[in-house]
Amino acid sequence: MDGIKKRALTIVEILSKEYPEVKPALEYNGAFQLLISTILSAQCTDERVNIVTKELFKKYKKPQDFVECDIEELEKDIFSTGFYHQKAKSIKNCCSELIEKHKGKVPKDFDQLTQLSGVGRKTASVVAGNAFGIPAIAVDTHVKRLSNLLGFTESKNPEKIEEELKELLPDKYWINTSHWLATHGRKVCIARRPKCPECVIANYCPSSNK
16 A cells, blocks of 8 residues: 555656646636536536536526526526536525525535535535635546556545545645646546657556556
8 A cells, every 4th residue: 555655646746747737627706606517517528517607607696596597597508518407406406505504605514515406525525625625536537537547446436536545645635636637637648549658657657558
């Protein structure tokens, strides 16, 4: 385990220098917009979500706006993000819960976040880490894939991957590890055409074709 921890630490330190200005790919202003954007990002690209929310957040500015809107209208507004029936239902229910249980504010407590409609551990981790600076690791498709390729885990279960990454890395790296791995996955370690010769962590990657 100590060997894996040392390699994991080396890898994230290299990635931190390679991507020093990392931030969420989602565009948002405040915890509430980040929460809604992350719910919409399920099975959808961040780029598409950003296109949709650019207009969406002009129309719906607070939880009450989503609660009072016609659900069919909301479905049309978010249609291109996919799974729009379920997402619209989750957003309306989530906003109702924010009003009823949290005075219209997004809770900082991780467990309270996961109790909101449409919010799993990944969404809660994104919001906790990026909106509130609470150490958390969000396991998206890139983080899941790279964690396996790098030999950090053999699991395909996001919760297990999250747990194992937290055991490998100090909590000061948790928030940005999600961003570093996701950015590297989009730019270099691309699923169907990895650029191993250009990869700054190839020497530490057991899956590298160098």
